[in-house]
Amino acid sequence: MQRQRFTSRSRKKHLSFGYILLHAIPIFIAIVTIFPFIFMGLISLQNTYFISGNPTRWIPRPPTIGTFLHVIQESQFIRWTGNSLLVAIAVTILVLLMHSMAGYIFAKKLFPYRDIIFTLILAGIMVPRAVTIVPAFLIMRNLGLLNTYPGLVFYPLAIPIGVFLMRQFMYSIPDELLHAAKIDGCSEMGAFFRVVLPLSKPALAVLGIYTFMEQWRDFLWPLVVATRESMKTLPVGLSTFHTEFRTNFGIQMAAALLSVLPILIVFLFFQRYFIKGLTAGALKE
Amino acid sequence: MRSHKTNSGKAREWFPFLLPFLCFYVVFMALPVLWSFSLSFQQGGLLGGTFYVGFQNYRSVWDDQVFLTALRNTAYYTVLVIPTIMVFSLFLAMMINQMHRLQNFVKACIFLPLLSSAVPLAIVWKALFTPGREGPLNYLVGLIGISPQNWLANPALVIPSIVLFEIWRGFGFWTLVFLGGLDTIPKTLYEAAEIDGAGIWGRFRNITVPLLKPTFLFLAVMGVIWNFQLFDAVYMLTYGGPGYSSYSIVWYVYRNAFHFEKLGYAATMGIVLLVLILLLTGFQRRVMEGK
Structure with a gap:
């Protein structure tokens, strides 16, 4: 080209x-x-x-x-940055693991109603957050998970884009390789971790960056589930900090810049991967 | 590609692979959708508990002027954003695709707003939108002779201002998706058309547009899904104001659920939003795939 x-x-x-x-x-x-x-x-x-x-x-x-x-002295800015990083990394690892496992099953296993179940799960992409956020909040409250890390992490794990992406990719892994792994004595688990996952590295990289960025930028769910100052993520903390220091433009811009800076530095080094990762959702069919 | 052999093995062995995701999906997606549906027939709030009222929420939602305003605002916003951003991004992508130098510089620049949540970006834009002669945006439009505007406090300008912000924030994504689509079109097609004497317009109409159809469809459908959920910019820039001029559906849902103690009503509007999105995207698919 x-x-x-x-x-x-x-x-x-x-x-x-x-x-x-x-x-x-x-x-x-x-x-x-x-x-x-x-x-x-x-x-x-x-x-x-x-x-x-x-x-x-x-x-x-x-x-x-x-x-x-x-900004750093008058707010819990460092803490919020830490929270954001921790949550984004936790969600990314869990999505990579769980969604690739589920994607593998939908790509390579035959079971009754498989395609119907998959379509139902995929429909979750269309569901607006506004629909699920209120009951999800109530569920978290009942589980005692408001203002906790699991509360922040669990909700985004249900969004099925990762399953879809991994299934699309894993279609292309030849069945012969899986058979060969079985013949060599691999268990299901062994075949998945020794054969399927290593072959899926490109898709995992793309999904990983996509998930991390979505999580890093998320606002609505953390706004609802983390109201305690020490549990806020960066966007939520920044939004409250902003209303306190509305009049000082210098401080506002400093806070905004500080919140963009970490990811900006990472971006400058891994530009190409970011562009691929963020447009991952568009890799259809 | 769809032909796979039965590699099923024993379900007992592989079902645990599906289980973790399925658990989270059931608890935080399937259950909330059903619960929202059930809540939509109830009234009450986070503190006092809820009780069933039948279809009353669904009746009152169409008499609620604020909801109708939010619906109108959201539709107006979406209608402004999607065609503008689609045409703009497509032409920008076609130009970037032809660039010989500085292509990566341009890509990196238009990617920058995508790195951040709406919050810091809105803080910057709120300063740019400062009313009066000293506002940066007013200074800019002043250069071409337009008088200073009160961007976020003028009911007629507030939605276009949010549109401007959201286009700035989002067009990089659309452009990069179009660039990905353009990459899949074989260059030889253009060369063959050029030899056959097709002009720029002919090549655009007969090669680029038809072959980008999956990209158009993806962006049109996802564009509706995303933009109908306008929230972050409203929260940060206007808080719904002035008056109800920039209320969006999700903003009104959020207010009802977490500020007004009206859980059932919020759920009803959520369900209405879901139905609207399903109808619209279904319609889009039919129109674009039918062509």
Whole structure:
């Protein structure tokens, strides 16, 4: 594909008007897109109650990191970041394990009503959170899991996208390999962990990033289930912190920047995987 | 691909594989859907408990002006977002696909908003939306001679403002999905068409659009499912205001369940939302697959 793109390029004249426009428009859009981030970065370096519309006046003089210190000292910011990381990592590991096991069964085993059961499970993708969130809250309350890590982690495990993705991928694993593993004396469990999972690494990577990001960005469920200050995730904590310091733009932007920073750094190193992972839901059929 | 041999083995051995996921699915998906359905025939709240009232919630929901406003707002919002973001992202993806330099730079930039929850992004945009002459967005529109607007407090502008925010937040995803779709179209098709004398428009209409049909269908269906659940931006930017001007369905469900002590009523609206989504996406599928 890459090669074909090169050959078709060499036929064109290089610096035509169209060629420049073709590059200028996306680059312009890209710069406009990151503009709010630049704004955030510049304002976060000043302790200010006013912002100016004129970008030349956004340059902090002199810059201060006092705003960042304020965020960390005046709120449980570190704790919220830890909570978010812990929950996102726990959900990711559990989804990778449980959803790949379930996906494997739906891909490779025959049992009565299999396709009907799978379709029913898949329908869960269409169900809005607004429908399940109230009963799920009541269930958590009855189980005594409000304001706990299991309360935060369990609910997203039921969203069946991972099962769907893993089933799609595991279709393509040849049955002969599984038979061979059996003949070599592997149990079901052994065949799954020694043959199926290692072969599924690409799909697992994609699903892992997808799940982690969905969880890292989730707002509604943590908002409902974690109301105690020490149990909040980063988005929820930040939303309450924001209402307390509404008037100081510098502190607000510092908090926003601090909450984006960890994932931004990871992204800069693993850009390609992120793009694949986040569009994973679109890999249909 | 669908032909698999019976590799079933003994169900006793492999059923435990299915069990963990199935447990969570039953407890936090299947049960809540059924429970919501049952709650929709009840009234009462989180504190006092609930009791059955028959179809009363379903009757009152259509007389509730706030619900109708929320429904209208959500529909208006969705109708603004989906066509705009679809056309914009498709053309951007087609351009990025043809770029020879800086392709990865552009991809990384449009990906940035996807890294974060709506909360910090909304905090930034709330500052950008600052009313008066000193608001950054007002400064920008001032450059082309538009007078300063009160973006989030003007009932006529609040939904378009949320649309602007959500398009900024989401178009990167749509563009990357389109790029994935464009990647699957063999370049030789375009070359053959070019030799046959097809122009840019002809190639777009006869190759790109038909071959991207699965991508269109996916985005149209998922776009409805996602956008009908508008919540985060409302919570962060407007809290439903001014008045009820930016109430969305999920926002009103949330308010009823967790602020107004009306669990049953919230569940009823959730069920109405679910039915609406099923009808709409079913209709979309029929239209787009029928073509």
